[in-house]
Amino acid sequence: MPVASKEKKRVMDFCKYPSLIEVPDLLEMQRASYEEFLQRDVPPEKREYKGLEAVFRDVFPVESYNEKMSLEYVEYRFAEPRYSMEKCEEEELTYAIPLYVKLRLNKKETGEVIEQEVYLGDIPLMNERGSFIINGTEKIVVNQIQRTPGVFFEETTATSGEGKASYRARIIPERGNWLDLELKDGLLYMRINRGRRFLGTLFLRALGASPEDVLNQIDSPQDREILRRSFEQDGASSTRDALLKIYHQLRPGRPPVFESVKEVFERTFLNPRYYNLDKIGRFQINQELGLNTGWDCMVLRLEDMVGVVRSLLKINREAVELESMDHLAYRRVRRIGDLLTEQIRIGLAHLSRIVQQRMSIQSPETITPRSLVNTKALRGAIESFFHTGQLSQYLDQTNPLAELTHKRRLSALGPGGLSR
Incomplete structure (x- = not known):
């Protein structure tokens, strides 16, 4: 199921000869990555440990400094977009879906458990063209090529005492x-x-x-x-x-x-x-x-x-001969889902520190999950990624080929990559 469904236009074929090879979907990688990140159509109990689900499991539970309270993650869900893509383009809005997270607060001293659903912000939604509508403008996220994690052996410029x-x-x-x-x-x-x-x-x-x-x-x-x-x-x-x-x-x-x-x-x-x-x-x-x-x-x-x-x-x-660390075998492509996962991890890490501070300040009798959570941390991380991130770029709309090329481009810049 596409991330944002839209009625497809009918295509007329005027070729004299039938096509021998089916044209592949050249944007499938981008759309599939974002679907795996959101897992929007997967029931909460069947979601895999990846994307947004993995980040929530890693960051939570958040315990207070005195270990008398803990805030646990239960599940998340998405609501329907508030505006259509056409309205977002006309009124310079962002085409996004609201994110709601169910959190459980455990008060260990009294045994009281409070479970509430908390609104954490809006997450931009990818359309069927593999792009996003950010403040009424069509933008895309370029895939990043980066050194793969692991162990690497390389020759250094220094020599040993024996001259080797x-x-x-x-x-x-x-x-x-x-x-x-x-x-x-x-x-x-x-x-x-x-x-x-x-x-x-x-x-x-x-x-x-x-x-x-x-x-x-x-x-x-x-x-x-x-x-x-x-x-x-x-x-x-x-x-x-x-x-x-x-x-x-x-x-x-x-x-x-x-x-x-x-x-x-x-x-x-x-x-x-x-x-x-x-x-x-x-x-x-x-x-x-x-x-x-x-x-x-x-x-x-x-x-x-x-x-x-x-x-x-x-x-x-x-003294064996080693492959260069710059060999493509030691490189991997980080797609939109991987990049946004790391950005949201930064936002939730900031949110967890705010939660710990509020746990030590607020009264234990009146404290609730909604009073602990500040949505600015996550919203700020998402906005900085799509508005000012190096890999978030305005779509090249010179012609259809330039648009497709831009969406499939690889970049070595960005977080964790090279710097200018």
Whole structure:
């Protein structure tokens, strides 16, 4: 079912010969992506974990600072558009559908449960031509080509002490911190978000590995010697010590408390809400390292890190020729559904912080889901995407071919891509 149905015009065919190949729908990718994002015609209990449904499940529940209340997501629905496309074009309005979300507030002290439906704003609706009517003007969202998440090995400009080429492993998640591993002076080093360098064996210890567990999985005596020296010089004797040292890298200058240190590490690297490889990243890591981890595992595991270290040591030892990270095999196309999902995730993350603040201010006796929710956060995120986003552009209406070409265009710019 199309996103916005409209009666199709009758097409007259004056060809002398019948068509041998059916002309494909060249805008199917855009429309299908937006339908998957909205899941408008799917019953709430049958909606899949993707698009708008995935964002709501990730952001909610939102708990108060004292953990005495929580706001949970139940389901969402769309109402019919307030105005037709023709009226929106004439009166410079936005063709959109209202979004209503059913939320449940749990008051843990009293056991009271309040369930209400809350209006969160309007979401622009794609028409059958694959475009949007924004303030009376027809606009489209250009697909973005971007580096796929996963693990990549590349040759660096620096050389080792022996004059050989130096190599680096980079783990890029869909959402979260980048991790770089490299060899220097016979030791394994690591960086988080291109920050300060520290010994990579600390990260292995923080994941619960002991030196014996890691060394037993390495075949080459030369590689085992590199790891053994790294373990000896990392200055940690337990998982606790490793977590404290990594905490100094993540939060420099803050006094460490072990309970908060462990919580920060788990939230940063082991919680799919904050660190997510996505199915594409998990597939790429499995292919690159020869693993068989299920696609539902979206975070880094100890086996992944050991596999990355083992591959990096092997590449450094054998000096193999690597494919460029700019190869199209390491690129993917982010469609309108993926782009808008990330934008709404930003808006809902802002909304969750507002909800937590209001939970601590408002009276527990009179508080309700509607009094907690501020729709400006989500509305602002959607408006900034369609009004000022780099990938939201005015439709080229020079001729039908220019219009079709513009809708199928790929761009490397935009959020998460290149910058001018």
